[in-house]
Amino acid sequence: MMAVRAHWLLVVATALAAVFVAAAPAQAEIALVLPASAERTAMRVEPLASYALAVSAMRAGEVRLLPLEGRLSQAAWRLRETPDSSLQILQGLRAQILAAGYAVVFECETDGCGGFDFRYRLRLLPEPEMHVDLGDFRYLAAVRGEGASAEHLALVVSRSTGSGFVHLTQIAPAESGGDPSAASMAPAFEPDTGPIEVAPLGTSPLPETPTAAVAALAARLETSGSVVLDDLAFETGAATLSPGGYTSLAALAAYLAANPARQVTLVGHTDAVGALAGNIVLSRKRAEAVRARLLEAHGVNPAQVGAEGAGWLAPRASNLTEAGRALNRRVEVVLTST
Missing domain, CATH: 3.40.1000 (Protein Transport Mog1p; Chain A)
Incomplete structure (x- = not known):
């Protein structure tokens, strides 16, 4: 049975490689x-x-x-x-x-x-x-x-x-x-009203196309209650958000504009290196930097967005490896009111 599963994984890997090298301009089923x-x-x-x-x-x-x-x-x-x-x-x-x-x-x-x-x-x-x-x-x-x-x-x-x-x-x-x-008159995805309690979704990056990104972010917020903003980049060891446009922030701004009654909190997280007090300060400053970018670059209503820091109190991966620590250094958006 292990041999059969290994063979399938090899076939899937080959298929995925074919997807990335295919050059057909038109989308196919x-x-x-x-x-x-x-x-x-x-x-x-x-x-x-x-x-x-x-x-x-x-x-x-x-x-x-x-x-x-x-x-x-x-x-x-x-x-x-x-x-x-x-x-x-x-x-x-x-x-x-x-x-x-x-x-x-x-x-x-x-x-x-x-x-x-x-x-x-x-x-x-x-x-x-x-x-x-x-x-x-x-x-x-x-x-x-x-x-x-x-x-x-x-x-x-x-x-x-x-x-x-x-x-x-x-x-x-x-x-x-x-x-x-x-x-072709498929309506744009609009988030439902009210919380939905279901199993958490995966944390794959949001798609790059604007409509798809807003739909994906809305669905994840409405179902799991939070979304990790995985595309954000900060200056090394600092709370300064690097320049440039971020798909996740554009999608979040569009979601909030379409849902003026919604409120969210940006929560910063760190890895477990260093004392808790210092990491809470750093994580809060990073969340505040993201909030400032939303307000200044995207015109988000300040009343809709808060910022907090959790330090290393809520890891999503092990802090024993560099890969795990990298996953733990993040800012996520939490839906706090509907």
């Missing part, structure tokens, strides 16, 4: 690389269709749905006798999706999604072609591009005794011959 044991059980393609993409967990009986129109393709696979968990299957597929230029806007797992009720809000290929174990499934929604050319996908991964199951839905602008004005 993503073709997932699956383990050798995978068997495609069903596929459906509609040149022009409507689809509601789930972008939140079930809350008070409702799921936030993003209405889309365009070319709809759905495929399902069964992975027979796989030793991998649903998370292991998802990780390999998520890596391919990110490498293809998509940004994850929502991700959840079983009860964090809403369990039975969430699953049956999803438009999937029917049983037995696609089986979803209600005690073990994962969901991911992602977007690539923006405006009229935006492409969306939804991935469902599940596992039951002896087998894994994968379902991929892709929605792209309609092919020529359809009504392009209707197919």
